[in-house]
Structures are given as structure tokens and as C-alpha cells.
Amino acid sequence: MAGQDPSTRPGPDARTNHGKPIAAVVRPMQPHQGLPHPQRAWAILTVFCGLIMAVLDGSIANIALPSISRELNADAASTIWVVNAYQLTVTVFLLPLSSLGDILGYKRVYRVGLATFLAGSLLCAVSVNLPMLVAARVVQGVGGAGIMSVNTALVRYIYPPTKLGRGVGLNALVVGVTIAVGPSLGALILGIGSWPWLFAVNVPVAIFALAISRRALPETPPQPHAFDIASALLSAVVIGLFILGVDGLGHESLRTAGASGLVVSLVLGWLLVRRQQGQSAPLVPVDLFGSRAFTLAVATSFCSFMTQMLAFVSLPFYLEYQLGRSLQETGLLITPWPLMVAVMAALSGRLSDRYPAGILAGTGLIMLGSGLISLAVLGPDAGSLDIAWRTALCGIGFGFFQSPNNRAMISATPHERSGGASGAQATTRLLGQTTGTAIVALLFSLDRGDAARTALYVAAAVATVGAVVSLSRLRDR
Numbered sequence: 001m002a003g004q005d006p007s008t009r010p011g012p013d014a015r016t017n018h019g020k021p022i023a024a025v026v027r028p029m030q031p032h033q034g035l036p037h038p039q040r041a042w043a044i045l046t047v048f049c050g051l052i053m054a055v056l057d058g059s060i061a062n063i064a065l066p067s068i069s070r071e072l073n074a075d076a077a078s079t080i081w082v083v084n085a086y087q088l089t090v091t092v093f094l095l096p097l098s099s100l101g102d103i104l105g106y107k108r109v110y111r112v113g114l115a116t117f118l119a120g121s122l123l124c125a126v127s128v129n130l131p132m133l134v135a136a137r138v139v140q141g142v143g144g145a146g147i148m149s150v151n152t153a154l155v156r157y158i159y160p161p162t163k164l165g166r167g168v169g170l171n172a173l174v175v176g177v178t179i180a181v182g183p184s185l186g187a188l189i190l191g192i193g194s195w196p197w198l199f200a201v202n203v204p205v206a207i208f209a210l211a212i213s214r215r216a217l218p219e220t221p222p223q224p225h226a227f228d229i230a231s232a233l234l235s236a237v238v239i240g241l242f243i244l245g246v247d248g249l250g251h252e253s254l255r256t257a258g259a260s261g262l263v264v265s266l267v268l269g270w271l272l273v274r275r276q277q278g279q280s281a282p283l284v285p286v287d288l289f290g291s292r293a294f295t296l297a298v299a300t301s302f303c304s305f306m307t308q309m310l311a312f313v314s315l316p317f318y319l320e321y322q323l324g325r326s327l328q329e330t331g332l333l334i335t336p337w338p339l340m341v342a343v344m345a346a347l348s349g350r351l352s353d354r355y356p357a358g359i360l361a362g363t364g365l366i367m368l369g370s371g372l373i374s375l376a377v378l379g380p381d382a383g384s385l386d387i388a389w390r391t392a393l394c395g396i397g398f399g400f401f402q403s404p405n406n407r408a409m410i411s412a413t414p415h416e417r418s419g420g421a422s423g424a425q426a427t428t429r430l431l432g433q434t435t436g437t438a439i440v441a442l443l444f445s446l447d448r449g450d451a452a453r454t455a456l457y458v459a460a461a462v463a464t465v466g467a468v469v470s471l472s473r474l475r476d477r
Helices: 039-056 060-071 081-104 106-125 130-149 151-158 161-192 202-216 229-249 252-276 292-322 327-334 336-352 357-376 384-411 415-446 451-476
Strands: none
Touching: 039 106, 039 130, 039 151, 039 161, 039 202, 060 081, 060 130, 060 161, 081 106, 081 130, 081 229, 081 415, 106 130, 106 151, 106 202, 106 415, 130 151, 130 415, 151 161, 151 384, 151 415, 161 336, 161 384, 229 252, 229 415, 292 327, 292 357, 292 384, 292 415, 292 451, 327 336, 327 384, 336 357, 336 384, 357 384, 357 451, 384 415, 384 451, 415 451
């Protein structure tokens, strides 16, 4: 039995009719082959419940900021930290918690994340002043990071390899629909009750997800190595300084401080990478970047999410100021984008089980870039249909890219490093979005006249770079 994988050894109950072990006929346990029905359905439902809450609470509070400011007697600038505290906390904790997922098992980290998110939601709902609400949002952010850090890793164990693209596509579908309905859902809740209900509605969903997760989620093998606390703290400082530094570049009064923060974050980031090199399972997944497929998938993802936020932040200004649309018309004309992302995510996920991610993701980014350019060249006399089909084309392109690229990223890693890949995927998305938002702010500070149109051209250029990077993966085939 020496050298045999432990999962292939017969357990104490593995007997023949004569009471003798029959190791030869005991099949090895392979959790990465996916879960059987109906456990798979319950498991993916649990994952989707957590994902919906984590994604929704990243944006749904935006619509309530004026109400929160009035009711808690806080100024508008300070109230923005209700949003910033959550986003910053999620981003900072993603890599440490994904590393814990590799060590302790993804199910445990996910369930603790759910419980923490539940506690944070309750604290948000009962907050009586702004500091308490911001602190509660930090707690909620830690829970959200626990959910998102191992989300894709769990999907990998829920679905068999031949259907992984389908699982990743459904994941992207849930995210797309959540983003699309988020503002409307927030407005509906505020139309019925006060702002604390935005957070209180999470409570029954989190309790339900916790209850079914205990038996539904797959048990994943823990990895026998210690958690690197020093690297976790250093990575939090690096990512935090990077986000604050990039954000500072978009504000004239904070530009020097922002540039300084970026320099410090890059220096500390270099030291962090040096510290992680040579480790078998580093907290910052530098080992995974030894795979060309993983590296190109991460680079493509960063470009695409930077493009997305460049467009999402600038489009409302462009439609209102350059094309003369009302606030209501602007909302309706942007809606085809997330709707098409939701529709295409599931389809492209299925296609990614059969066709190369380089082609699918590259084609999607070419469509996204084409849609952005076609929007940027519109004149003030453009009709609503002219605008709507262009935003729909952008959504189709982004949806066509997302699932195949995510599948390629997670498939390029060993199963025992799925947590590191899942954390890198989520961190790349948030860093790309942060960078895109900051570039828009910088463009507006430099050129207030036509900055929104310029941002669309920049977004198209970044999408083109992403397409080139994605298509370069075809050389490996």
C-alpha cells in the first residue's frame, strides 16, 4: 500500500462476503468529478444565494445614500464610505480568505463567510449613526469576501470537468442578472420601507443558505500548510494602498498623495512577491502565474473589467450631456448591456466546454470594443434604437468573454490551488473595475468638456488590448 493515494485505500467497512478487504474493487473518491443530483442542485443554489447577496450589497446601497445621509445627519462626502468601506474590505480580504480556503476547505470558509455576512447585515439594519453603519459594512465586507473568495473553487467541485463551463456560465448569469436588477430592487425596497430594509432582507436568505449548505456543499480536501499571517497583512496594505492611490489620482487635491500611495504599494508589492516565491502554496498565487494559460486569462480579465467600468461610469454622462437624454431615458438605454451579459453568459459557458477560450473571449472583446466605438461616434440626433442596439452589442461582447475566460482561469490550476485561482479571479475583477473608475475620474478632471466620449474611446482601446492578449492563447494549441 506504500505510496498509494489515501482516497483509494479501503475503509474499515470495505469487505467481501467473507469479511476480507477488497482494495482492488474500491473506486478512488474523486470529489472533482462533481456532485450527483439532487445534491448538485442544492449546492449550486447555496452558492448562488451567497453570490447574489455579496454582489447586490456592493451596489444596492448607492441608491440609498441620500436617505442615509438625511436620516443619520451625515454629510454626503462621509456617507460615501457606506459604499467604499464594503468594497475596500472585500478586495483586501479576498486573497487571504482564498488561501484559508485552500488550507481549511472551501466549504468551511464559505459557511463562515455566510455567517459573518449575516451578522454584518443585522448590524447594518440596526445602525443608529454613520460610524456604526460603516463599521457594520466592514463586517459585511469580510463576509462578502469569504463568499466570493471561494465561489469559483466550489463551482469547480460541484460540476464535473465536462460541464464546468456550464457551471461558470450560470455563475456569470447570476451576477449579470443581479447587477441588472439591483437598482430597481433597491428602489422597490425603498419605496416600501426605509433604508435599513436594504440590509435586513439579507437575513432570511443568509439563514436559508446556511441551513442547506451544511449538507449540500462538497467537502474539499484541506492542504497541510500553515497560514502566512505576515503575508496576509502585507497583501492587505498593498491592495488597500493601490486602491486608495488609484482613486486619489482622479481628484486634483489628492493627486500627489495618490501617486505616493501607488509608489509605496508597488514597492511593497514587489517585496510581497519576493517573499511568496518558492512557497508551495503562497497566499498571493505567484506559483499559478507560472502557467501561461492562467497569466493570459488574468491579463484578459483585468483589461475587460477595466473596460467595463470605463464605460459604465462614463455612459450616463455621455448620454445625458452629449446626447441630451433624460435621467430615465439614460437608465433604460444602458439596461440592454447587463441584460445581454446575463443572456450570453450561460450560452458562452456551454460553448466554452467545446471551444477554445482564446477564440470565444477574444471575439467577445472585439464585439465589446466595436460597440464602444460605435457609441462614441454618435451625434446628438441619434435615436433611442441607435443607442440601444449599440449598448446591447457591448453586453453581448462582454457576456461572450466572461464565462470562457473564467473557465480557462480556473481550469489552468491544480485542484488543490482552486482557492488561490478563485481569489485571484475576484481580486483581478475588483482591481480592474477600480482602475477603470479612477481613469474616468482622471479624464474628467483633465477635460470636463468631452471627457465622457474620450473615456469610451479609451475603453475601446483597452478592450482591443484584451482581445489581442486573449487571441494570443491560440498559439498554445
